[in-house]
Amino acid sequence: MIAELGHFALALALPVALIQSIVPMMGAARGVSAWMDVGRPAALLQLALVTTSFSALMWCFINSDFSVVNVFQNSHTAKPLLYKISGVWGNHEGSMVLWILILAAFGAAVAAFGGNLPERLRARVLSVQGMIGLGFLLFVLFTSNPFLRIDPAPIEGRGLNPLLQDPGLAFHPPMLYLGYVGFSMAFSFAVAALIEGRVDAAWARWVRPWTLAAWTFLTLGIGLGSWWAYYELGWGGWWFWDPVENASFIPWLTGTALLHSAIVVERRETLKSWTVLLALITFSLSMLGTFLVRSGIITSVHAFASDPARGVFVLLLLGIAVGGSLTLYAIRAPALEGGGLFAPISREGGLLINNLLLTTAAATVLVGTLYPLLAEAIGLGKLSVGPPYFNAVFIPLMTPLLLLTGVGPFLAWKRADLSGALQRLKLAFVTAIAVFAGVWLLTGGGLGAIAAAAGMALAAWLGAAAIVEWLSRASLNGMPSLSRVLAMPRAAHGMTLAHLGMAVVIVGITGASAWKEERIEALKPGQHIDAGGYRFTFDGARRTDGPNYEAVQGTYTVTKDGAPVAVLTPERRSYAQPPQGTTEAAILSTFTRDLYAVIGEPDGDEGAFVSRIFIEPFVPWLWAGVLMMGLGGFVSLTDRRYRVGAGRRASTVAAVQAAA
Amino acid sequence: MRGRLVFLLPLAIVGALMLVFGKRLLDVGRGEDLRILPTVLLDTPVPDMALDAIPGRGRNPDGLTDEDLRGEVALVNIWGSWCVACLAEHPVLNEIAKSGVVPVQGIAWRDSPAASLGWLAKHGDPYARIGQDPKSRAAIAFGVTGAPETFVVDRQGVIRYKHTGPISPEAWERTIKPLVMELSK
Amino acid sequence: MGLIAMMTAISLGALAVEPSERLADPALESRAREVSKALRCVVCQNESIDDSNAELAKDMRILVRDRINAGDSNQAVLDYMVERYGDFVLLKPRVMPTTIALWVAPAVLLALGLLVLIRTMRRRAMAEPTALSSDEALKLKRLMDGAP
Secondary structure, three states, X not given: OHHHHHHHHHXXXXXXXXXXXXXXXXXXXHOOHHHHOOHHHHHHHHHHHXXXXXXXXXXXXXXXXXXXXXXXXXXXXXXXXXXXXHHHHOOHHHHHHHHHHHHHHHHHHHHHHHHHXXXXXXXXXXXXXXHHHHHHHHHHHHHOOOOOEOOOOXXXXXXXXXXXXXXXXXXXXXXXXXXXXXXXXHHHHHHHHHHHOOOOHXXXXXXXXXXXXXXXXXXXXXXXXXXXXXXXXXXXXXXOOOHHHHHHHHHHHHHHHHHHHHHHHHHHOOOHHHHHHHHHHHHHHHHHHHHHHHHOOOOOXXXXXXXXXXXXXXXHHHHHHHHXXXXXXXXXXXXXXXXXXXXXXXXXXXXXXXXXXXXXHHHHHHHHHHHHHHHHXXXXXXXXXXXXXXXXXXXXXXXXXXXXXXXXXXXXXXXXXXXXXXXXXXXXXXXXXXXXXXXXXXXXXXXXXXXXXXXXXXHHHHHHHXXXXXXXXXXXXXXXXXXXXXXXXXXXXXXXXXXXXXXXHHHHHHHHHHOOEEEEEEEOOOOEEEEOOXXXXXXXXXXXXXXXXXXXXXXXXXXXXXXXXXXXXXXXXXXXXXXXXXXXXXXXXXXXXXXXXXXXXXXXXXXXXXXEEEEEEOHHHHHHHHHHHHXXXXXXXXXXXXXXXXXXXXXXXXXXXXXX | OHHHHHHHHHHHHHHHHHHHXXXXXXXXXXXXXXXXXXXXXXXXXXXXXXXXXXXXXXXXXXXXXXXXXXXXXXXXXXXXXXXXXXXXXXXXXXXXXXXXXXXXXXEEEOXXXXXXXHHHHHHOOOEEEEEEEOOOHXXXXXXXXXXXXXXXXXXXXXXXXXXXXXXXXXXXXXXXXXXXXXXXX | OOOOOOOOOOOOOOOOOOHHHOOOOHHHHHHHHHHHHXXXXXXXXXXXXXXXXXXXXXXXXXXXXXXXXXXXXXXXXHHHHHHHHOHHHEOOOOOOOOOHHHHHHHHHHHHHHHHHHHHHHHHHHHOOOOOOOHHHHHHHHHHHHOOO
């Protein structure tokens, strides 16, 4: 019954999406307010229907209704409740419904909070959202229906992959989709602007909050995924340049570029067509990622079970959405030229280089990801493009960008005094040199230590520059002043926080890559491993069992110079349904490092177990930095200008015209 | 005018990508398994190897060296008692051996002698000679990525064809047997 | 990251080298690790043999160590594997005719981007005085109308 209700709600959302796609758009073209007004209730109704559908699916999972095929294939009565819930989106069909839900939610948000948008723009934006929703609804209803029944209903389900039964991974898809799908708003705004034929500062100001929100969620989503991989997969790695990871990273790179170029449009009304293109591309890349993961043409640990039929459908969707929007771009964008001039050395110039480097990086990662696929398709044989390639090309592109990020905020609009800016950065520069020298000497000097020292120096440069910039704005007569701090727009604080977060992330990346220590030994109870200044003594292993698994748990006592520090209890789990093993590492995070213990197979008959100890320097900084970046995004979102600004301007113009 | 062309560039790139993706999808749809690694050893001599016989098999001669693969056309089949797909193709191998068209040489990959012998006793022993490969040295030398894999080797000991996965009767009739006949002329 | 299919056999091992595999000489062992990290596990989805738990990956690791022990250089070991498995087994593609495009791409993309940038800037500088922005238009209107 409930499943049918869910199915019905989803099916009902289809005509609603159709109406939402067509009517407001026609209304905007003809100036008929009544038609344009259809957009808002349609979007809200869509949200209600898709929410109903999603809730119905969730109900089926929670109640273990195995007559529903999707529940049967992905759930099990013995699963803890949290994972019954997250199992809803732990499979292709359910995750697509989540996609559509978030799409509808964003559309409804514009309907509810977009009161300050001009009527036509809002109508067109809702229309485009509706079109995207329409496409995905068709996809789900015709190729990926989660509500199909099976008769007779099995007694027990096949269970959820144990790797997915984890809190981190339970929330990773929703967070990621909020990001991916959030960029659909920028896409819709861009298409609406192209149809209208006008991109101006007001448009940039309206787009920014949506872009910021999407970017923030995507940042946190990627961070969450990395963090999960780090603690779950058992060897302390957190980024593998896997095709599906890249599929989320590439839109993040272009999304960051979009965020920055939108600032230029807002302030100086220039870089318009470029910004619009970025908005179109970022969401297109999100959809491309969806395609790659579910079509079966890319091999990845992350890929869903492949299904070429679905792949064809998504490819068509992609073709229509991306092809259509880019055609519109080709036709309308040339008319968008114009805007303020600026000297090469200026904030605009700096942001332009920011965009150049970010999009080149995005394009490079895309090429590397697709190259094996393309090479094979044209008969060049099978190739692998792995981490060594990506690291080799990505780092040289990012380094100048990070150097620039320190300088950028000091550059004035239109024409900047570079030497003046660099003067103010003297302190940051000195700090960076000092850090370089310090780290280099502390890690033994010599050629091998240069890379790590340079990484730390770069982070120090960026961090110091961000702080100096903030202080210079927050100071009165050379002293930080609370009143100035409070008077500063929130977005300024957000920027500083985000850039600082980036610096912290670099510290994490450098430390973890350069100074990681690994020790593997077969330990009998009483034996120990020394690493990173700590002693890890193996105390033995015992059986512990969970709700749907059996486990072997090892105990490692950690001491430093004889003084007890902690007791780590890693596990090795064995799930029954489906049969699979997982390692649960035990991690102790201190300020400067992670102590990471994994228990392996038993070795021999005397109670010895293979034990792996990792010392991961500065990895906690990696997660802290990502959180800071996310926080920076949220803080920027609370800036009053995004809620009040545009509307007020419109009314001011009207008032002046009335007075004239 | 040239300015306008730049705006078409994104569309053009996307269009090209779509075509490639479409082609790949069609390939997969037609049953191409993207995970199969084609061999780079075609038309190269069989790798040097000297694999021990399985003790207790009792056949003489036994064990497998690269020398044994020269002088006549042969199939080299890499298998294991742990391999489910090998069980699927085994009747076909038994038939081939019985027909006498071409000898089937075997490489027992990552198996204990007891396990191999037990499995052969149960399912039939089509192999002329078998060499043991407990450490995957021969498998790696042949560029093997899974079991079963079968190589067609000609009189000069040159690898002429690789079949990945179990040999179906169709694959034998349509591809492998004709090649063997051709090489035997 | 992403969602994982139930069909794939996922290698979950902690960095998969076992104590018994390691070479006695730490310098040789670290070279072996380096080479292992550069070789792709051919039965896995996107992992190096250093990371993978698969049986074949383990055997390859041991083979790598044997060859290093026997005196092969790192490159020689890599070449040995490529001879048998093709370029697919290298995680860092060699620079050769089929991969030139890949290696040159970043520089080419950057150069192209710079070119477009410079051209657009130049063309804009030569264009007529730009249209007024909406702020400026408003300001002008105010001035013209004599509004306070």
